[in-house]
Amino acid sequence: MSSKRLVMKFLSQKDMLAAGVTDMERCIDVMDEAFTLAGKGDYVMGGSTRNSHGQRVWFPKEPEFEGMPKGGPDQRFMSLPGYLGGRFRVCGNKWYGSNINNPKNHGLPRSILMMTLNDAETARPLAIMECNILSGMRTGAVVGLSARYLARDDSETLGVIAAGPISKYSTSAIVKALPSLKKVVVFDLNEEAAKRFCEQMSASLDIDVSMVAKFEDAVINQDVVTSAISGDITPLFEDKWLKEGSLLTLPGRANVENDYLRDAHVVPDCWEMQKTYKIEGLMLPEDERMIPHIQLHDMVDSGEIKESDIHDLGKVAAGSATINKNSSRKKYFISNGMILQDIAWGMTMYESAVEKGLGQELVMWDEPYMV
Secondary structure (H helix, E strand, O other): OOOOOOEEEEEOOOHHHHOHHHHHHHHHHHHHHHHHHHHHHOEEEEEOOEEOOOEEEOOOOOOOOOOOOOOOOOEEEEEEEEEEEEOEEEEEEOOOOOOEEEHHHOOOOEEEEEEEEOOOOOOOOEEEEOOOOHHHHHHHHHHHHHHHHHHHOOOOOOEOOOOOHHHHHHHHHHHHHHHOOOOOEEEEOHHHHHHHHHHHHHHHHHOOEEEOHHHHOOOOOOOOOEEEOOOOOOEEEEEHHHHOOOOEEEEEOOEHHHHHHHHOOEEOHHHHHHHHHHHOOOOOOOOOOOOOOOOHHHHHHHOOOOOEEEEEEEEHHHHHHOOOOOOOOOOEOOOOOOOOHHHHHHHHHHHHHHHOOOOOOEEEEOOOOOH
């Protein structure tokens, strides 16, 4: 019989680091597990479709009340609940707030994240943990996993657009996933950020990393291209720039040409989640709608792309869909993040923390006040 006493772990950033949260090779393998389970259907995410990315607090653009935050592209709070099966069999929720002015005005990261894990049967809380590193790691590891399944075996060059934290995680993961890589180039509008990227990545990854002066120079003739653009400007990746057989792998947004989408292998993280994004986005006023990859949705709706030709990365991982990664056909991976990834890496860190005796014990109660 289980104890009535409820005790959970609190894992600080220091605890998470000691538990191994920055182990990229292991994280990619755990993401492989999570995507395989997703491909088999052994998961539940939020919302009525069971495939919602999460529930967002939408602040109005012009608040009527003093103190209410003003809505904008990076002014939000979000809750991402879900369940992951397999060996995990746990529920989790990632809660975060984001403000693009945090670094400049407050010396804080743009987003501040925390993660909770609960026993899926009893709802007993297992852990509350710092989640900034965890979330960045899983985002990068998924990009690395896409390279494992979709990039050519003889890939030697990687082009990186934007030199921020997510690109650093993604670059680390791609280099780990593709031992054939020999050179990385990066473009960022902020030259100093690009220089710092080169210094940090070349030192940590032992690979040639250099900056380029133009956006297209980080795209043309690259075997793999990744982009994590933030801000208001989203440049166009011209089809003629993208090498035959190359992989364009996106933890963020991008503009591509219709011809590219028609001809490429289109591989989303979870197409049902992407469709739910559209359903939920259309409920908002037109000037507030944010529907990722709307171009792809429009081409599916018009019949230019068959939905049956879109294969989730999870289905590829699970073996129910096949992509010939060594063919000359271009590959296009889009990812907007699933709570399943956070649950998988979070549970792995929780188990590591228990084994190593890390974290603080928080007692919710010794005995419930009422049953």
